[in-house]
Amino acid sequence: MVAGSQEPAPPVAGYREPSIAEILAREFFAAIDQRDPRRLQATLAEHATFRALPHAAPVRPADEIVAYFGAVVSSYPEARWEVSDVIATEDRAAVQFVVREYSPRLGRELVSEQIAVFRVANDKIISIVGYYDTAEFRRLFWEEA
Numbered sequence: 001m002v003a004g005s006q007e008p009a010p011p012v013a014g015y016r017e018p019s020i021a022e023i024l025a026r027e028f029f030a031a032i033d034q035r036d037p038r039r040l041q042a043t044l045a046e047h048a049t050f051r052a053l054p055h056a057a058p059v060r061p062a063d064e065i066v067a068y069f070g071a072v073v074s075s076y077p078e079a080r081w082e083v084s085d086v087i088a089t090e091d092r093a094a095v096q097f098v099v100r101e102y103s104p105r106l107g108r109e110l111v112s113e114q115i116a117v118f119r120v121a122n123d124k125i126i127s128i129v130g131y132y133d134t135a136e137f138r139r140l141f142w143e144e145a
Contacts, residue, residue: 021120022088025095028118028125033081035073037066045124052130065128076101076141084113093118101141110140 018026024043031039044062051058059068073079079101087094099112114132118125 018086019088019090019093020123021091021093021118022086024120024123024125025086025088025093025116025118026083028128029081029083029095029097032069032073037070040069041066043125045121045126048124048126048128050128050130053134054129054131078102091120093120099137099141103144106144110144112137112140 028040028043031037031043041062044065046062047060048062048065049058049060050065050068059065076099079099081097081099083095083097085096095116095118097114097116099114100109102109112132114130114137116128116130119127
């Protein structure tokens with residue numbers, strides 16, 4: 001509100017309220033980063049699908065997606081997932097995110113930038129497709145680490 005007024009403050013130039021797709025996509029990665037399967041499950045429609053790459057076999061339904069990401073995060077116990085950018089409409093979001101994990105052997109942090117595309121319906125994620133350089137990820141996190 002504007003001081004001394006009952007009117008709401010004017011919006012900040014360039015600011016927009018995040019769409020439900022953006023909110024859910026950010027929450028999805030926050031749940032992974034916090035290693036919270038219940039929180040992750042809450043973002044997904046029961047019939048949701050996940051593909052690690054566009055032509056990969058889908059993982060479905062929601063319970064299997066949660067189990068899949070449980071295995072992923074347990075493989076990288078010190079890794080952090082951080083959203084760096086989101087481009088979204090009401091029912092879709094393209095999310096750029098970073099996976100980071102410190103390598104004691106190398107004495108430095110391993111970093112992989114990736115993108116995932118989310119589709120949303122009825123306030124739940126119904127589809128996620130990952131896009132990342134599998135050779136780069138394997139080299140960094142499996143061979144170098």
